Amino acid sequence: MEEMNSSINDHGQMSSMDHSMHMSNFKQKFWFSLILAVPILFISPMMGVDLPFQFTFKGSDWLVLILASILFLYGGEPFLKGAKSELKQKSPAMMTLIAMGISVSYFYSVYAFIMNQLNPQNHVMDFFWELATLIVIMLLGHWIEMNAISNASDALQKMAELLPDKVKRLNNDGSEEEVPLQEIKQNDHLVVRSGDKIPADGIIINGNTSVDESMVTGESKAVTKNEKDKVIGGSVNGSGTIEISVTGTGKTGYLSKVMDMVKKAQTEKSKLEYLSDRVAKWLFYIALGAGLSAFIVWLIIDHDLSIAFERMVTVFIIACPHALGLAIPLVVARSTSIAAKHGLLLKNRNALEQANDMQYIMLDKTGTLTEGKFTVTGIEMITNKITQKEALKVIGALENDANHPLAIGIMNYLKEEAISPYKVENLQNISGIGLIGTVNGQISKIVNEKEVDRLTISFDRSLKQRYQKQGNTLSYLIIDDQLIAMIALGDVVKPEAKQFISDIKAQGLIPIMLTGDNKVAAESVADYLGINEFHGGLLPEDKEKIIQAYVSEGKKVMMVGDGINDAPSLVRATIGVAIGAGTDVAIDSADVVLTDSDPKDIIRFLDLSKQTRHKMIQNLWWGAGYNIIAIPLAAGVLAPWGILLNPAIGAILMSLSTVIVAANAMTLRVHN
Missing domain, CATH: 3.40.1110.10 (Calcium-transporting ATPase, cytoplasmic domain N)
Incomplete structure (x- = not known):
């Protein structure tokens, strides 16, 4: 028992700390990087063009080099690490594209600085301005997104809290003693009085009672328990005082098995690639191919290594995703703000992108469709x-x-x-x-x-x-x-449940009811609501297996629930939706929480998801689409006709696309 609680506590602390550390890390890095970037923006030219507000002084180039070096190592660190991880998995995406942009900007600029020191008359253009803006904008984008999505505390920790800290153990002489839960061993005899939480799995050896197992198994009806019947740790004893012989503690207990299912589902649940990552992956390959091709072609044509190198670097810098880094986070931030006003707490960005593809909605009965x-x-x-x-x-x-x-x-x-x-x-x-x-x-x-x-x-x-x-x-x-x-x-049955089921069907989704409640009660509710397919008398592992079967066949499944018994299913489903009035365990296992506990809000979520997807696609076109023209021009495909993209024009295009994606994100609306 002590081992279980210890591992749960470790896991819970690590999980919540990991998210908060990442968010505070991006926040801290953004502000410090901004402080470093401001002097660079005022001193260093933008792609070789001096802006009206810029100035220089003796030694300013050294100051820019020092500040840019600190900025690259400190502010760029999460992107360099992320790129390493993506390349290790052989799946370059946003982090790799950013890392390529800041690395090329920095190292080429260091090369330009050295060349300018050696030969001031033959000035080589640097990209310190682009380095500073790219790092600051990317850190801002990541911070915005992490701040928008709610911090999910740990479901496993909440499960551990279902069990009491102290229990009453019977000694051989018939006396009672209060001991910590961690000291309980198999075959110990415990006394559980009316209204107490049952501290461990066991068999009743004396007494009769009714037990409320709704939070644990989903059975809404109080279950009558007599001698030799099994009881589950975490359920609530009803009217009678009982003595139980402990059969399951620590890793052998029912709750621990549910926790194992949650952990396993969390590990195995496929994390679909973000839309922006897919775009970034293709942009990375295109930029890499175009840049290397430009280098080779220009080297063959001009036989000038510096010109060929400059063309290649210009392509890489043009492809830097300034707007792409903000395209999705700004839409996500806007979506989560709108969602919160409509009783929806979004905890996983994936849910916004995946909801458009849903085919089935699996619904728990107790607490979801009923009160x-x-x-x-x-x-x-x-x-x-x-x-x-x-x-x-x-x-x-x-x-x-x-x-x-x-x-x-x-x-x-x-x-x-x-x-x-x-x-x-x-x-x-x-x-x-x-x-x-x-x-x-x-x-x-x-x-x-x-x-x-x-x-x-x-x-x-x-x-x-x-x-x-x-x-x-x-x-x-x-x-x-x-x-x-x-x-x-x-x-x-909730008054709004019947209309909700009707609305689900109208959207082409198939509702399926999954419940731990008895089959008679399940059939009665299903018939009343017009649900054609339902499963009653299910344990948590049964619900999870049903969802796993659908998901493994490639079907997109949304699970809606509110109890501890729903936690493994909420994690396993493509999207898990928790009812806000349910248990903390269910809420912490879900991707979306209905804070008003109104199932009709799921329809609103589906509509918001649809509008969000449209905005994401629009922003990705604005954020990366200009590269369709800019990259070939930067590579010099029209050079034979005297058309060669000025790096400054490329910088203006990047800035313009960033402004457009920000404005477009703010136009996101959802129907009431």
Whole structure:
């Protein structure tokens, strides 16, 4: 157990620290690099052209060299490292293109500086201005993007927090002692009282109860547990006190197995290449090919190494992705801002690009399509000796101090109906049966159906059929050994869920319901909502396997859920969407969070994704499209006709495209 918590803590700290360190690292590097870049921009010419605000003084070229060297090594470090990683994977992309641009700019400029020192009359153009602007703009782009996407804390850490820190262990002499969870071993006997979290997987050796497993398995209905039944660590004990023999701790426990599934899915989930990376990859190959070709051709034509070298370098500098580096981050920043205003928290940029390709939406039932909490769905009076309101007052008296899910549902209902419960005396908890006490001088009980059958009390059994079909839990009020009323509690379908399913179908997507709830309740909800395909009684590994089967066939799957049991599936799916009112574990495992817990926001997300994709493509054309003309001209393909791109014109084109992509990103809108 200690080993599990230790590894979880290490993982959680590393995960959250890794993201925050990257974001603060880019922020710090940007500001320091900007300070270094400002003097360079005022002193060094832009591609050989002196701008109106620039000036020089004795030794200014040395100052530029020193500042540019620090800037290249410090500000360029993440791009050089990123390029090394991309080349190691044989997949050059944005980092490689940036690294090529800043490296060529720097080393050629150092060469130009040396040549100018040796022969001041024959001035060689340097690219220190381009080096400074490229590094600063790229750092800004990465910082904007990382700042836009929310910081995802660690789902595994949240799972560990589901278990209590202290547990009550039974000694051989029958006494109890409170010990840290880490000290628990297999076969230890633990006492779990009403309302307590079950600290470990185990088998009940004494007592009966009902257990709320909704957060762990997705079963919305309280599960009755008797002796020899298994219980799961992390679930919540209901009405009875039980003793359990521990069967699973640490890496052998149920929660630990769910964590392993999450970690495995995180590792195996394919990270699709960003659209900008694909463009950058092709631009890298084109620039490299064009630059080398220009060098060879010019060397053959002019037999002048310096001219050939300058043409090659000019091609590489022209291809530097100033605008490309901002094209996507600015759209992402705009998208996340719009999303937040519409109840969407975007945690993974991939989701914005992938949502356009979705084919299936897998939906958890409990908490996603339903409210995820017990609500009174009906009250049936068996006798007319008292009114329904009086019966509810008696039930409220018995349940007022209980903290299990059924009691909470009943008391919430009484509060909504403005019904004040009676007072109760001599209240007792009958393990595995219910509650008994004296209300208004009468012996009153709220019990389960098992107790009604034991007492052989007859009543019209057809009254309960409708509720049972919906998967409701039934409780019975008995006063002075006479059955008075039946109260049904169940998980209610969200009012907006039916329209949501209709909207999904209208978009050509196929909804599939996956739930840990029993198949009877699942079928009832699916029929009501118009979902043709559903799977009930699923464990977390079952949900994940279903999604993995679809994904492995190349199908694009969105998973929507809110519970711990959904975490592996949310990670495994192409896009994981968590309901904001769900567990922290689900939220931390997802790519998108619905902060308003409204499934209809998924439709809004799909629309935003579509608009975002359009803007990304437009910006990529503006950010890289000018290279279609600029690179060949820089290489000198029209030189025989006297047309050769002036490097200054290339710089102006780069600046203009940067302004255009920024303006275009701000025009992003989404339909309400």
